[in-house]
Amino acid sequence: MRPAANPVWLQRSPSPAAAGRVFCIPQAGCGTNxxxxxxxxxxxxxxxxVELPGRLTRFKDRMPxxxxxxxxxxxxGLEPYLDVPVAFFGHCWSAIAAFEVAVHLERRGLPPTRLFVSSELPPQLGPAGRMLDMDEPELTVELEATIRDLGREPHPELVALYVRVLRDDIGLRRRYVASAPLRHCPITAIGWTDDTEYRPEQLAGWADSGKTTFVVFPGRHNRFVDAPAELLDAICAGFPSR
Structure with a gap:
């Protein structure tokens, strides 16, 4: 019998009936919600x-x-659930995290079925991002805007907590040195027509990080939170025929 979900990394037990699994990594300063x-x-x-250190149920855990x-x-943490084809999805900052997970798995001889990266410059073009040089008040404004974009009203105390999370996450991006390109795991790089952070054409460099397919979907930078059908369809199509 497969062990119960690791309460550190997953909120629920993976289904033993799943034909494949997509591990979805939240972007900087955000949790699984x-x-x-x-x-x-x-x-x-x-x-x-995937629940990352320093947020929601893991506030006391330090980010590497x-x-x-x-x-x-x-x-x-996820090793018990790699018994079926798996993919990783990362948006913006977490696209880099997802890329490094795919690299790590390749080195262990366990390449994912596919890596999905949304609205982020390729690893070799970093560190990059307009938030890298923001101070705490500027990050507060940025986080409040993100929360509103997700359809919620910012709560001052929670914003103060998550600004620290966001600051630590940005520190990872600032220190980042990219690993070697992927050799076996294919990449799907996803752009968004109304994205004011990164235009779809700015994602072209992902081709230097592995065999890459490019797609562009309608919507703003954070449109992925709405679970658009075209995005989910593309992810499911990335798995072997069942």
Whole structure:
């Protein structure tokens, strides 16, 4: 019998009936609630939000100093659930985390079925991002805008907590040195037509990080939180025929 879900990394037990699993990594300063609109599964593919250190149920856990360290810890925590084809989804900052997880798994001889990266510059073009040089008041404004974009009203105390999370996450991006390109895991790079952070054409460099397919979907930077059908369909299509 498969062990119960690791309470550190997953909020629920993966289904033993799943034909594949997508581990969904929240972006900087956010928790698994950004995936609350996503279904549990589609076409026998299970979507599993990953709880990162320092947020929600893991406020007391410290984020590793590097994306590579985070990837190693995540793979160790998710290892019991790699018994079916798996993919990783990352948006913006978490696209880099997802890339490093795929690299780590490749080095262990366990390449994911596919890596999905949304609205983020490729690893070799970093550190990059307009938030890298923001001070705490500026990050507060940025976080409040993100919360409103997710359809919620910012709560001052929670914002203060998550600004510290966001600051630590940005520190990882500032220190980041990219690993070697992927050799076996294919990449799907996702752009959004109305994205004011990164235009779809800015994602072209992902081709230097592995064999990459490019798609562009309608919507703003954080449109992924709405679980658009075209995005979910593309993710499920990335798995082997069942």
């Amino acid at each position: 950004v995936f609350e609109n996503w279904p549990r599964e589609q076409d026998s593919i299970e979507f599993l939000p 100093a590097t994306f590579q360290g985070l990837a190693a810890d995540m793979v160790a």
